[in-house]
Amino acid sequence: MEKVRNYEVSNFESDRFANLTCVIPARNEQGHIKKLIDKIETIEQINEIIIVEGGSTDDTFNVVNRIAKKKPDKIKLLKQLGTGKFNAVIYGVRVAKNEHIIIWDADGTVSVKDTKKLIQKFNSNHNFVMGNRLLGKIETGAMQRANYVGNWFFAILWNPIIGGKPVDVLCGTKIFQKSIVKNIPNWLVRMDPYGDFSLIAATRAKGHQVDSMLVDYARRYYGQSNIKRWSGGLRLLLVTTIIYLWLGRIRLWVRLRPLK
Numbered sequence: 001m002e003k004v005r006n007y008e009v010s011n012f013e014s015d016r017f018a019n020l021t022c023v024i025p026a027r028n029e030q031g032h033i034k035k036l037i038d039k040i041e042t043i044e045q046i047n048e049i050i051i052v053e054g055g056s057t058d059d060t061f062n063v064v065n066r067i068a069k070k071k072p073d074k075i076k077l078l079k080q081l082g083t084g085k086f087n088a089v090i091y092g093v094r095v096a097k098n099e100h101i102i103i104w105d106a107d108g109t110v111s112v113k114d115t116k117k118l119i120q121k122f123n124s125n126h127n128f129v130m131g132n133r134l135l136g137k138i139e140t141g142a143m144q145r146a147n148y149v150g151n152w153f154f155a156i157l158w159n160p161i162i163g164g165k166p167v168d169v170l171c172g173t174k175i176f177q178k179s180i181v182k183n184i185p186n187w188l189v190r191m192d193p194y195g196d197f198s199l200i201a202a203t204r205a206k207g208h209q210v211d212s213m214l215v216d217y218a219r220r221y222y223g224q225s226n227i228k229r230w231s232g233g234l235r236l237l238l239v240t241t242i243i244y245l246w247l248g249r250i251r252l253w254v255r256l257r258p259l260k
């Protein structure tokens with residue numbers, strides 16, 4: 001009887017509706033951002049949208065400013081203090097009012113339909129869910145061949161940390177608990193250019209599962225990639241090596257729950 005009751009309680013709790021803060025890092029996304037915000041506003045579960053702009057040479061900041069002024073309770077605009085995508089993401093996460101965060105790239109290359117599926121998955125365990133573009137439909141021109149190979153390479157490299165089959169670790173769409181950000185040391189925040197690896201590592205260090213779901217990947221129709229493919233790739237390799245050492249240390253000395 002006790003067992004049945006426990007099951008029912010945990011099942012009920014896990015289906016809880018979690019309010020989400022959507023953090024959007026944006027650099028030179030003037031041509032995407034309004035349309036994206038309009039779409040995100042259709043998702044009831046997202047009750048806060050934080051756009052963190054930095055480094056733009058186009059009018060992204062002013063475009064967002066005009067939108068945010070009309071709905072100050074829901075839409076916030078931040079000017080990034082440092083540089084790089086992860087720096088922007090961390091700033092937005094720290095300001096977020098909710099305990100649950102979704103990162104959504106400003107170029108809208110992952111659809112609302114697929115993102116809603118990720119949110120639904122997140123509602124079932126409140127741990128960590130990310131998009132997996134590698135087995136989804138990739139629109140012609142959306143991912144350069146070298147990026148595709150690189151994304152598979154990192155999927156395999158990160159498989160021992162995540163478990164299961166290799167999945168795309170670099171998809172921008174990630175949903176997670178705000179509290180994991182506290183587990184990311186400052187040196188890692190400075191080193192990791194995009195933040196995907198730090199967020200996954202911090203989640204695994206806590207002993208939480210990292211889930212993924214297939215998403216389709218569309219090409220951007222405005223501007224250019226803000227990511228430096230070759231130097232960024234090398235940096236990601238360095239960050240991966242350091243995270244392996246860091247997680248190894250955690251397992252040996254801090255005695256956190258073993259990585260699944």
Ligand SMILES: Nc1nc2c(ncn2[C@@H]2O[C@H](COP(=O)(O)OP(=O)(O)OP(=O)(O)O)[C@@H](O)[C@H]2O)c(=O)[nH]1
Pocket residue numbers: 024025026027028029052053054055080083084085088104105106107109142143172220224225226227
């Ligand atoms: N605030 C801020 N946002 C950034 C910075 N670099 C990238 N971003 C944003 O981070 C997200 C991912 O960058 P993208 O340029 O789309 O990189 P990508 O997805 O690898 O490249 P594409 O396939 O061409 O879209 C986008 O929303 C960018 O606007 C930055 O330095 N500051």
Ligand SMILES: [Mg+2]
Pocket residue numbers: 105107109220
């Ligand atoms: Mg992109």
